[in-house]
Amino acid sequence: MVDTGLRHGANGNRKPSATIYDIARELALSPSTVSRALNKPGRIAAKTEKRIRDTAAELGYRSNPMARALPTGRTRMLGLVVSDVTNPVFFRLVRGAEHACGELGYTLVFAESQESGEVEYGTLDRLLPAVDGVVLAAARLDDEQISQIAATKDVVLVNRRVGDLSAIVPDPNVGVTQAVDHLADLGHTSIAYLAGPATSWISRTRGELLLERAVARGMTFVEIGPNSPTRDGGEAALRRVRASGATAALTYNDLMAIGLLRACREAGVSVPGGLSVVGFDDIFGADLTTPTLTTVRSPLGLAGEAAVRDLVATLDGAQRDTSETLATELIVRESTGAPVS
Amino acid sequence: MVDTGLRHGANGNRKPSATIYDIARELALSPSTVSRALNKPGRIAAKTEKRIRDTAAELGYRSNPMARALPTGRTRMLGLVVSDVTNPVFFRLVRGAEHACGELGYTLVFAESQESGEVEYGTLDRLLPAVDGVVLAAARLDDEQISQIAATKDVVLVNRRVGDLSAIVPDPNVGVTQAVDHLADLGHTSIAYLAGPATSWISRTRGELLLERAVARGMTFVEIGPNSPTRDGGEAALRRVRASGATAALTYNDLMAIGLLRACREAGVSVPGGLSVVGFDDIFGADLTTPTLTTVRSPLGLAGEAAVRDLVATLDGAQRDTSETLATELIVRESTGAPVS
DNA sequence: TTGTATGCGTTATCAA
DNA sequence: TTGATAACGCATACAA
Numbered sequence: 001m002v003d004t005g006l007r008h009g010a011n012g013n014r015k016p017s018a019t020i021y022d023i024a025r026e027l028a029l030s031p032s033t034v035s036r037a038l039n040k041p042g043r044i045a046a047k048t049e050k051r052i053r054d055t056a057a058e059l060g061y062r063s064n065p066m067a068r069a070l071p072t073g074r075t076r077m078l079g080l081v082v083s084d085v086t087n088p089v090f091f092r093l094v095r096g097a098e099h100a101c102g103e104l105g106y107t108l109v110f111a112e113s114q115e116s117g118e119v120e121y122g123t124l125d126r127l128l129p130a131v132d133g134v135v136l137a138a139a140r141l142d143d144e145q146i147s148q149i150a151a152t153k154d155v156v157l158v159n160r161r162v163g164d165l166s167a168i169v170p171d172p173n174v175g176v177t178q179a180v181d182h183l184a185d186l187g188h189t190s191i192a193y194l195a196g197p198a199t200s201w202i203s204r205t206r207g208e209l210l211l212e213r214a215v216a217r218g219m220t221f222v223e224i225g226p227n228s229p230t231r232d233g234g235e236a237a238l239r240r241v242r243a244s245g246a247t248a249a250l251t252y253n254d255l256m257a258i259g260l261l262r263a264c265r266e267a268g269v270s271v272p273g274g275l276s277v278v279g280f281d282d283i284f285g286a287d288l289t290t291p292t293l294t295t296v297r298s299p300l301g302l303a304g305e306a307a308v309r310d311l312v313a314t315l316d317g318a319q320r321d322t323s324e325t326l327a328t329e330l331i332v333r334e335s336t337g338a339p340v341s
Numbered sequence: 342m343v344d345t346g347l348r349h350g351a352n353g354n355r356k357p358s359a360t361i362y363d364i365a366r367e368l369a370l371s372p373s374t375v376s377r378a379l380n381k382p383g384r385i386a387a388k389t390e391k392r393i394r395d396t397a398a399e400l401g402y403r404s405n406p407m408a409r410a411l412p413t414g415r416t417r418m419l420g421l422v423v424s425d426v427t428n429p430v431f432f433r434l435v436r437g438a439e440h441a442c443g444e445l446g447y448t449l450v451f452a453e454s455q456e457s458g459e460v461e462y463g464t465l466d467r468l469l470p471a472v473d474g475v476v477l478a479a480a481r482l483d484d485e486q487i488s489q490i491a492a493t494k495d496v497v498l499v500n501r502r503v504g505d506l507s508a509i510v511p512d513p514n515v516g517v518t519q520a521v522d523h524l525a526d527l528g529h530t531s532i533a534y535l536a537g538p539a540t541s542w543i544s545r546t547r548g549e550l551l552l553e554r555a556v557a558r559g560m561t562f563v564e565i566g567p568n569s570p571t572r573d574g575g576e577a578a579l580r581r582v583r584a585s586g587a588t589a590a591l592t593y594n595d596l597m598a599i600g601l602l603r604a605c606r607e608a609g610v611s612v613p614g615g616l617s618v619v620g621f622d623d624i625f626g627a628d629l630t631t632p633t634l635t636t637v638r639s640p641l642g643l644a645g646e647a648a649v650r651d652l653v654a655t656l657d658g659a660q661r662d663t664s665e666t667l668a669t670e671l672i673v674r675e676s677t678g679a680p681v682s
Numbered sequence: 683t684t685g686t687a688t689g690c691g692t693t694a695t696c697a698a
Numbered sequence: 699t700t701g702a703t704a705a706c707g708c709a710t711a712c713a714a
Contacts, residue, residue, distance in 0.1 A: 372707090
């Protein structure tokens with residue numbers, strides 16, 4: 001590329017940003033000295049370092065991440081893939097991840113899979129070359145696809161386990177146990193679980209745990225599903241809930257619970273008298289419904305932060321810190337009560 | 342950097358991904374031929390091109406975005422900065438932007454400013470070198486800071502105007518007019534506007550338009566604020582709304598309206614009898630409250646998409662398409678009605 | 683139609 | 699402590 005004198009690329013007619021060459025020329029130093037001064041503080045004469053930093057600031061120098069990524073092989077970018085941005089579950093997750101990234105000097109690249117494994121895989125294809133690692137939240141991929149990705153880049157899973165890959169999974173135990181105890185104490189003897197998508201690992205996990213606890217408390221348990229993890233999905237499931245004879249329903253997530261609540265109102269089923277409803281996650285809006293929603297809260301914000309920290313630690317060659325223990329907890333609101341027979 | 346034989350960087354002991362050199366060697370071609378075959382389809386012998394594509398697929402070749410960014414000066418990444426990820430307003434915005442990015446072959450880099458101009462500025466400092474352009478949504482920066490950023494990279498604003506920078510602003514006119522007419526028709530003669538943060542351009546715009554329409558309909562108008570654009574902000578403002586004597590309140594956004602609704606319930610103010618409430622945006626949850634919320638809907642999903650398309654068009658040197666006309670509309674629900682005196 | 687030679691901005695190795 | 703230089707992977711002007 002013989003210098004044609006014209007600036008190519010998208011930068012229009014803006015002034016090109018300063019490089020370490022500009023700084024070096026200004027100070028009659030070598031570019032490598034400048035690079036060192038900026039990256040390895042202390043490994044250079046204090047005086048020179050200061051001069052370099054000063055003119056760097058003066059010239060408004062910003063290191064070019066792309067240029068740096070080439071020799072180092074690290075982009076200092078992390079990917080975050082969620083299944084559905086418009087699902088409020090992910091708000092705090094995204095914020096937590098973004099926050100941790102900022103603190104650690106990483107940049108967050110974002111994508112959603114729109115609840116489709118295929119889209120997710122294609123998206124990752126685009127994303128992976130640009131990032132050092134990726135956080136997969138509620139991935140709709142099968143285990144093999146995930147392993148395959150993990151063979152390419154570091155991966156941290158949220159709310160899912162695959163092999164021995166890093167995973168941040170708030171322990172559902174506490175919350176589920178509290179929920180079942182809560183219902184049992186209210187006098188329920190038959191409960192239903194509205195499962196989420198068949199591909200959702202966390203949905204299965206919640207279902208199994210629920211079954212276990214229900215049996216332990218001598219309750220009847222039915223699982224209904226799979227369902228779309230949306231308001232519509234919850235709404236559509238009421239018929240089957242009623243048919244099952246259960247007096248309380250737990251849903252895979254709050255969105256479904258909200259839909260179920262709505263269906264109840266339309267069908268004239270009183271909540272909690274006619275049916276108690278328990279959601280999962282405690283999303284934005286769970287306390288806006290009438291009645292307000294009892295739900296098992298997940299600390300997704302912390303999970304997002306933890307996932308990023310874990311990822312960065314791995315990238316830096318640290319040992320995996322397996323001491324992550326995030327717990328869930330039951331938030332009791334108005335949608336649960338004693339069954340009225 | 343004499344080849345030391347060891348792989349540096351974060352990629353651990355993974356196999357390094359294939360490059361155009363690998364493909365070239367495999368086929369006894371020159372790397373430039375490979376590059377061309379992959380980027381300028383047609384400008385190469387069809388046969389050779391096919392061979393190249395085949396072995397590229399075979400080797401699992403992915404072009405390295407960083408390496409490409411260097412000579413071209415384009416990263417094919419776009420930045421998106423919002424003031425608050427956990428504010429549901431942005432959900433659809435983010436999705437729209439992400440979707441458009443995917444279609445256009447761009448990658449979305451994400452950041453939030455946490456409602457602070459300072460944080461936002463620092464974040465952008467980190468972000469800008471990595472992207473070709475940036476979408477600023479509800480920026481908490483002052484005009485000068487934004488102009489300064491625009492001098493560095495292409496910028497598209499959402500819900501704000503600064504000079505003649507590209508901006509996607511759903512026309513508030515229709516929605517505001519509908520809202521005021523709706524209230525006037527119901528018999529209201531005195532309305533209050535709960536403003537958002539002082540730094541919010543769109544809050545001022547809404548307030549001014551509201552004032553204009555209210556006067557046109559012969560109504561009394563008071564603006565109360567600035568307020569925090571949150572549920573708490575809305576909740577805290579009820580006292581002043583009552584003191585103003587207004588029979589209807591419009592809030593800067595739905596979050597505040599939801600807070601106001603809650604304050605009403607706690608204070609025993611019936612809605613809409615004692616006070617009619619109108620929000621802005623129609624966020625997730627606006628139809629979950631009791632009563633459900635009347636609100637001026639903004640097509641933020643479309644705005645996000647439009648912003649990205651506009652940005653990419655600009656980057657590609659296209660003329661700015663000023664034909665963007667996204668309209669707002671009033672969604673009438675239960676929180677508005679005739680005043681009961 | 684294909685190959686050769688450079689250069690993008692940075693880091694890292696080695697020599698001074 | 700500093701400088702010269704090669705290399706990262708790719709795209710392009712130019713020559714063949």
